[in-house]
Amino acid sequence: MTMTVWEILGEIAFVCIILFFFIFAVVSQIEKEKRASIRSFFVACLIAAVNVFFFILPLSFRKWSFAGVFGLCAAIILYVALPPRPKHPFQIVRSINKVDERDIIFSRFDMRENGPHYSEYYNRHPENKSKDDEIRKLPDILSPHHVKKHPVHFNLAAAEFEFLEQQLQHVDGEIHSVQAEYTPKENTVNIKNMIRYLGADLCGVCELDQAFVYSHTGRGPEPYGSEINLKHAYAVVFAIEMDQKMIATAPQSPVLVETAKKYVEAAKISIIAAQQIRMMGYAARAHIAGSNYQAMLPPLGWKAGLGELGRFGMLITEKFGARMRLGMLTTDCPLIPDKSITFGIQNFCEICKKCAENCPSQAIPHEGKTEENGVMKWVLNRENCYRYWRKVGTDCAVCISVCPYSKADNGLHSFIRHFSTWSKRAQSLTLWGDDFFYGRKPKRKPSPF
Ligand code: SF4
Ligand code: SF4
Structure with a gap:
């Protein structure tokens, strides 16, 4: 025939x-x-x-x-x-004021009621006092109340965070007097290769925009409230993939274990890489969780071309979505910055809203963007989010686990992620497919161990 x-x-x-x-x-x-x-x-x-x-x-x-x-x-x-892919860029509409690290939620909850900085902070910010005090009544994330639910996991996370605390003193050091003679292009290639070799999955470089450097210390080894004077020229930002099976259990204890593990890996990479750069004769400082960040990682990750900021306020990469942790070092070593990228996340998030619908604390907005400190974005209700963390005793991560971009890094999902950047209709079809095959409200998975 x-x-x-x-x-x-x-x-x-x-x-x-x-x-x-x-x-x-x-x-x-x-x-x-x-x-x-x-x-x-x-x-x-x-x-x-x-x-x-x-x-x-x-x-x-x-x-x-x-x-x-x-x-x-x-x-x-x-x-x-057709028509070709939408390219709504991330929008900065006016100059950005530096953020005081003392105002961020983690610094506020590092303070104990009636501790040394408590009155001073709430005298300056009385608008935060009653809501923060109400959250303070809930058990802390690694308190015995939560640890007893799964001692293996919670104690492992606690050990990982303790290890991080011990690394805080190693983020900076002496600079060797002899500078290695490489061009900025060679420096960039060398540093990116080193960071990938040390275990990062993605790496980018940007100029250190002072708008994203904190104004005052809220956490970390430096004195509380001290002015931050970070004048390095560049930020090297990298991402480490998080284990998909661990994240799929969100909001249970494996997500906290995985978060802490990736923070440890990020700290190791940035501390060693910063030390190597200082040995090459240039100033460099690691910024690690625990916490001693002197600048904000998600916007610098965006500037360094690693991804775009999504509806839930985290950086979404083309390879792993938000299922990764960021690490960073800043340096004066001459480098070539990368360009920020636009692959349609702003448009995808407009129609998707899966994180907002699944968020157990309704912290993620369902509606459009609003301006916050010069940036058009979906503004997270950080208090609602953190309150839920204290209720479950983990960093939740439900939003990360349900995000269609967080699927495993394999040929099939990479193809679908790439397909979704084609056009607006491709995005609608991807979202429809994600809902049909995985469910609008995907079920959480059992712990791998
Ligand atoms: S971490 Fe959990 S509570 Fe916070 S925004 Fe994401 S889903 Fe909501
Ligand atoms: S779940 Fe959807 S709306 Fe939320 S960040 Fe991911 S793509 Fe954007």
């Missing part, structure tokens, strides 16, 4: 679609995504059945049926690909 050109093209379309859904089913099975696996297998079988049915059609019908399938697929591809 010879096939016409239309039959061959139609059959190729059938095979591609069946193969795609079959691979989807197998990958989902490996990922223990039961719903996605069953549904994609069912879709693959349904299309295969239609394909077989076409072969039993009378000859005259068959040719036009296959031609119709090919035409339909071509029309869908064109419809989805």
